[in-house]
Amino acid sequence: MSENTIETIIRPADVDDENSWRFLFAAYNAFYRASVAEPVVASTWKRILDPQSDVKALVAERGGEVIGFANYLFHASTWSDRPNCYLEDLFVDPAARGGGAARKLIEGVEDAARARNAFRIYWHTQEYNAPARSLYDTITPRSSFIVYRKPL
Structure with a gap:
């Protein structure tokens, strides 16, 4: 059975997923050239x-593997x-991409947002993240808003 024919299961994270989540979260932050302190990762x-x-x-x-x-x-x-639902972080292991996991995670x-009767779901990405943007553009039109951030 090829990798693309194996079913992708989407489920809530549970206690057994910590190591996989931490590994992928670190890879996600490396992609965005970001660093999150260990106490914040643990708190999250x-x-x-x-x-x-x-x-x-x-x-x-x-x-059987978290991807x-x-x-x-x-x-x-x-x-x-x-409430609003903010999709803050989305990442799929590069070796597992192309099988629809990112779309399934967004869905x-x-x-979950519908179950909470949310007003909307929103997210953002970097301009240079063309692969993600090509997926997002098939899900919903891009907003005209520009994000400003000022560290405190």
Whole structure:
């Protein structure tokens, strides 16, 4: 059976996924030329596992191996009484790309947002991330908003 014929399963991250999630999260941050301090990574993982937290994660599993993840969170909005769903991080192991895992992860986040009666789901990526943008452009039109960030 070829890799592309093995079913990709999307499911909530669980305690057994920590090592895989950490490995992929580190690869994700390396791609974006970012660094997240270990205490923050540990805190994020703890929040993902906390059922009371609005920070969640889905994993993509293929052949019993975690090959990707989507970290997302819910937050209040001033434009609706319903929450927004922010898809903050999405990554699929480069060796496992091309099998639809990223699209399935986004669809999984959409399902979670619908279950929470969210107002909308949104995400962003770097301009140079052409492979991701080519997928995102098939899912929804690009926003006209420009993001400004100022570290505090």
